[in-house]
Ligand SMILES: Nc1nc2c(c(=O)[nH]1)N[C@H]1C(S)=C(S)[C@@H](COP(=O)(O)OP(=O)(O)OC[C@H]3O[C@@H](n4cnc5c(=O)[nH]c(N)nc54)[C@H](O)[C@@H]3O)O[C@H]1N2
Ligand SMILES: Nc1nc2c(c(=O)[nH]1)N[C@H]1C(S)=C(S)[C@@H](COP(=O)(O)OP(=O)(O)OC[C@H]3O[C@@H](n4cnc5c(=O)[nH]c(N)nc54)[C@H](O)[C@@H]3O)O[C@H]1N2
Ligand code: SF4
């Protein structure tokens with residue numbers, strides 16, 4: 063890999079915070095990254111995921127060449143030329159025979175604006191169907207719909223600076239500490255500067271974000287619309303309605319307040335339905351009444367709901383009624399999840415929008431047709447994500463092109479999605495890795511460039527456009543997604559409209575479309591960028607929109623004008639809905655799903671970084687200890703979770719912060735990393751009727767103890783050949799990428815009759831494939847104790863460790879750091895061999911416990927010891943003494959919790975200063 067420049071300024075490819083990253087290569091060719099101190103999203107900060115980007119530069123399992131599925135189900139390498147022909151021929155045949163609505167494109171908030179623009183232009187502008195939708199449908203389409211209903215435009219009227227300057231920040235359905243860690247760090251810093259700043263966190267679980275909360279409302283799952291209806295009533299009763307603002311700028315106040323009163327007028331019933339005390343409600347409402355400068359931030363706990371749009375509008379209503387919008391330090395803030403979710407909304411990547419914030423009105427269709435020079439522009443909205451895949455299942459969709467998303471993993475009802483893809487005659491997948499769950503169903507695979515190679519723009523949560531710049535040339539035969547899209551467009555006969563020389567040319571055209579016949583009628587206006595030279599595009603600094611050509615930008619809504627027909631905002635009468643799936647004696651628990659701190663969705667990138675798997679390496683079921691006792695689950699052991707749709711297996715974690723009656727399972731484990739960890743196998747495809755966004759947070763399920771008779775793990779240098787997890791014994795199997803080997807975590811009832819035979823056969827497959835002659839100098843170290851059920855075997859070839867298998871009856875996690883160290887040894891000495899027999903190192907280093915600080919690999923036990931030894935009472939002192947939390951800071955909430963849970967005993971006190979002198 064040849065570097066292109068010395069220090070490259072780019073943008074993190076993970077979350078919607080959109081942090082600026084500086085990437086640099088040393089003379090040995092190794093990359094390092096740090097936060098860009100000049101980027102206004104992060105001012106130099108990065109979280110654990112961003113900080114480990116350099117470790118993902120050589121991404122394993124890269125898809126290197128185009129592939130096609132052959133008759134026996136295998137994959138065959140083909141040329142790009144042939145691949146593009148096959149895609150174009152498949153699309154053309156379907157369109158000719160069944161019309162343009164028989165094909166579809168499913169894109170993602172992880173492609174760049176330039177890719178998105180081209181995909182949308184091809185589908186809606188030239189194929190002539192709006193059957194292009196995006197995984198943002200699963201992500202924040204309810205917020206988009208709520209904004210559109212309220213403002214007549216999809217405008218996020220808040221910036222990060224507004225958040226920092228607010229006096230009250232309400233975080234509803236957002237685990238900011240995990241999902242938007244740099245925003246969270248900025249909020250923590252803001253509170254340090256202005257200690258009077260108040261935070262309210264609304265979440266059924268007590269999450270790491272609650273560390274910053276002055277008030278945590280452990281709301282009953284799904285009750286947010288009710289809570290905000292109650293807030294509107296409280297604001298009215300306290301005389302906080304801004305009648306002047308309403309008279310000048312807002313419709314629908316009376317009807318909305320009447321609906322809120324009907325729904326949430328009785329405080330006792332309201333408190334009971336919200337699962338909160340009256341005192342908690344009064345505290346929250348009192349603060350909202352008292353603080354003019356309030357930002358209400360919301361995320362998936364509200365959006366991923368069958369009534370997510372109403373929830374968003376119930377919240378926006380409170381801001382419109384009080385005039386707390388369009389002014390500094392206040393407003394309703396839907397934070398975006400993916401790095402370019404916002405860019406996708408801008409170009410028109412959602413099936414119900416046409417292009418550049420224009421819908422399917424006759425005027426917009428006419429305007430966009432003239433701009434694109436096409437007579438074939440789609441006339442009506444297309445199928446939204448869940449419906450698009452359902453239509454593939456019924457045979458209505460004959461050709462489907464999926465780009466930068468893994469729908470088998472991320473859509474609800476995985477089994478139905480699999481069946482739909484198996485049924486669809488042509489499935490094309492553009493991916494940068496080869497082994498996603500969706501790849502198993504692709505007929506054509508197109509290798510895409512990924513972070514480090516991509517060149518273009520993304521827009522973050524606060525409408526700030528930033529450049530992603532390449533560090534090195536595309537790997538293998540990978541191409542940018544826009545190049546593949548343009549090539550297919552050309553084969554379909556739309557060549558001249560897709561004749562883009564580079565990303566800058568696409569960006570210019572997109573900017574021109576936003577400005578075309580705009581004259582202040584649309585919020586999104588990038589008129590200032592229509593003439594950018596390539597050099598100016600390359601140098602483009604992070605910039606918030608709008609950026610009109612002829613006058614200075616004004617902050618949306620600061621003039622009290624909105625983008626509806628009459629330029630007035632709309633309050634919506636909301637009646638709160640309950641969760642759609644009923645709890646019954648057979649399905650007595652609510653399944654809440656969401657994110658972990660160090661993993662990104664299906665783990666195709668973060669799952670390749672060993673230290674990001676240290677925090678949590680296996681799928682977990684978090685359950686309150688009382689519920690665990692009720693359903694006979696035990697901590698550290700394995701549970702099955704299920705319903706009529708499917709089942710999954712997870713490790714059990716007892717947590718008294720988990721709401722009773724509700725359990726939490728992370729979304730991250732796909733078939734690529736677990737045998738049965740895919741949570742969407744259990745989720746019903748129930749969608750919000752307005753936005754089409756699925757309900758992911760309240761599915762009803764049962765749980766049961768899995769009666770494992772043995773637990774164990776394999777560490778193996780080369781990993782197992784695919785399908786790796788299917789070859790392992792027992793029912794529970796998880797893959798964990800480690801430093802010098804791959805780890806497989808196992809548990810089962812039935813066991814192989816002879817573990818040694820099993821290990822030698824299964825774990826030597828890669829070796830056998832490489833070795834033709836019998837190998838001299840191969841040995842096995844074995845320990846077996848039938849009384850305790852302990853069994854260990856290690857294979858050593860020419861002095862080097864190949865693999866290790868450990869089996870016990872004990873479900874507790876075993877520390878394997880020392881074993882990973884042995885894999886790095888060129889030859890094992892006698893003492894190390896003795897350790898392998900003993901199953902632990904002699905004079906054992908202490909077990910560091912589960913890793914809390916990913917950056918410095920510091921475990922719970924090490925940290926508790928330091929807290930105790932150095933009499934530590936705050937996270938700063940712990941950082942000074944151990945380095946914990948001093949790099950990305952993502953673990954600070956957990957460090958604080960650890961300090962709170964482990965107050966040092968008085969007699970063991972030494973101050974950190976003393977400690978360093980003694981050291
Ligand atoms: N580490 C990490 N960060 C990420 C991602 C990732 O995969 N990993 N993904 C990114 C993406 S695409 C997105 S969309 C964002 C999502 O960011 P978030 O929305 O913050 O993440 P989630 O964990 O899905 O859900 C947030 C919280 O909603 C709560 N919740 C569940 N039900 C309810 C309810 O009825 N009411 C309320 N008020 N809360 C409820 C859950 O308990 C959970 O703590 O994260 C982004 N950032
Ligand atoms: N149960 C449950 N399910 C959920 C959620 C939840 O909270 N709970 N959250 C939902 C939300 S908010 C989201 S956003 C989705 C996310 O779900 P997905 O979009 O399915 O998740 P990813 O694993 O990020 O998939 C992105 C894929 O694109 C590939 N990729 C990355 N960059 C590029 C590129 O530049 N070009 C191409 N062609 N490919 C690329 C990656 O290798 C990866 O496999 O999941 C949704 N599903
Ligand atoms: S908060 Fe973390 S994941 Fe999100 S953009 Fe910043 S560094 Fe990347």
Ligand SMILES: [Mo]
Pocket residue numbers: 200201202399400
């Ligand atoms: Mo998302």
